[in-house]
Amino acid sequence: MRTFFAGLVLLGAMIFTIASFSAAPSAAPPATAAARPLETLQERLKRLPRDHRGWAELASQYVDQARVTGDPSYYVKAEGAARTAAGLAPDDDAVLTARAALAAGRHEFAEAARLAGRAVAANPYSAAAHGVLADARTQLGDLKGAARAVDRMLELQPGVAAFVRASYAAELRGDQEGARRYLEYAHEDAWLPADLAYVRHYLGELALHAGDLATARSWYARALQADPSFTPALAGQARASALGGDLRQALDLYQRVVTRLPLPQYLVEQGEVQIEAGLRPDWTLLDAQRRLLAAAGVGDDLTAAEFEADHRDPERAVRYARAEYARHPNLVAADALAWALFRAGEPEEALKYAERATATGWNNxxxxxxxxxxxxxxxxxxxVDPGFDPSLPSLARLS
Structure with missing residues (x-):
């Protein structure tokens, strides 16, 4: 799923740094580093230790750094900054939004939705709060609630952050043209290099999952032209190379990707390409990264369920997938549980969740x-789509 989200990432987590904490959000992730350098903000907080919005901004910067670097220790730093902000102004909308973003980064989506809802109540004109609320509700499987939050964002600030979320909402409904159209709006609105890289990357993802590798490669290349440090576009190039049959190039690209950003999703993709190339994958770094994320308070039963079902222990995958679906009954979690149950020899129960995963018409x-x-x-x-390669399942998952 496109959040942090997927990994984080989305991953999904489509959480953006709130640079100014005004009613208007900054752009969609990872576009917005704060207006001031991190060191300058820290220095300012030494002079003005009761600046609650400064502490909230610092917390959001740390969340962004965790996403950009893959270093989960930034979540611990973000928690400290957010706690300080909450101690100074617990009901301020900017503070609540920063806390919601941190919760979403840790995959605590129910808490993220609760905090974002409080932020919206405190300031109904905060597009940033509506954005975090939309992300959290998407992960909780409340697509109607997410759509309402996105619509409100579009009313308040029809810019990159809102258009990207509208694109994903359309994609989940199976509206590929709508998804592409909203991304094109976002591309027209973007001007910061990181914003351009982010939007171009997702235009590449849409093309990739439609089977148009040439267009996908073009968008990934343009994303890297805008921001050479944007690792998701490099990962996109690796996926396109693997799906196009150039495994050697894909492995070279994946090595660069995981050196920059060793997220579990990328490590699994690299391992699957190694298997496809006749090599033996080493999952040591993947296991270590999962432990680091857990130690930093990041729950990711979804990635664990998908990995165990495809590569290790289907029974363990079922346990992870049930836990994930119980907390976050979204489309991806339903699919993960369906596949884990199928791999564990329970196709009848699996079908119930597979039907839920495909109920909206999502063309995944x-x-x-x-x-x-x-x-x-x-x-x-x-x-079964004859063009789909089941030996590379993680490459077919949306980032």
């Missing part, structure tokens, strides 16, 4: 493949 090739495999196992007619 991996989710369609999983449902088709489950239906075939139950003796039902189902078409």
């Amino acid at each position: 090739p991996l989710i369609r493949y999983h449902r088709a495999r489950i239906e075939r196992a139950l003796g039902r007619p189902a078409r």
Whole structure:
């Protein structure tokens, strides 16, 4: 899923740094580093230790650094800054929004939605708060609530952050053209290099999952032209190379990716390409990174469930997937549970969750493949896309 989110990442987590804490948000991630350098903000807080918005801004910067660097220790720093801000002004909308962003970064989406809802109540004109609320509700499976938050964002500040979220909402409904159109709006609105890189990367992702590798490569290259440090676009190039059959180039690119940003998603992708190339993957770094994330308070049962189902222990995958779906009953979690159950030999129960994962018309090739495999196992007619490569499942997951 496109959040932090997926990893974080989304990943999904489509959480943006709130540079000014005004009613208007800064741009979508990872576009916005704060207006002042991190050191300058820290120095200012030494002079003005009761500046609650400064502490909230620092917390958001640390959340952004955790996403950009893959270093989960920044979440611990963010927690300290957010706690200080909350101690000074617990009901301020900027403080609540920063705390919500931190919760989302740690995959605590129910808490993120609660805090973002409080921020919206405190300041209904805060597009930043509506953005975090939209992300959290998406992860909780409340697509209607997320759509309302996105619509409000579009009313308040129809810019990059709102357009990107509107694009993802359209994609989850199966509206590929709408998703592309909103990203094109975002591209027209973007001017910061990191904003341009971010939007171009997701235009590449749309093309990749439509099977248009040439267009995907073009967008990834343009993203890196805008911001050579934007690692997700480099990962996109690696995916396109792997799916196009150039495994040597893909492995070279993945090595650069994981050296820069050793997120679990990228490490799994690298390992799958190694398997495809006839090499033996080493999951040591993946296991270590998962432990580091857990120690920093980042819960990621979703990635663990997907990995265990595809590469290790389906029974363990079911446990992870049930835990994830219980907390965050979204489309991706439903698919993860369906696939884990299928791999564990429970196709009848699996089908129930596969149907939930495909209920909105989301045109995700991996989710369609999983449902088709489950239906075939139950003796039902189902078409498997002949162009889909089941040996590289993590490459088909949205980042």
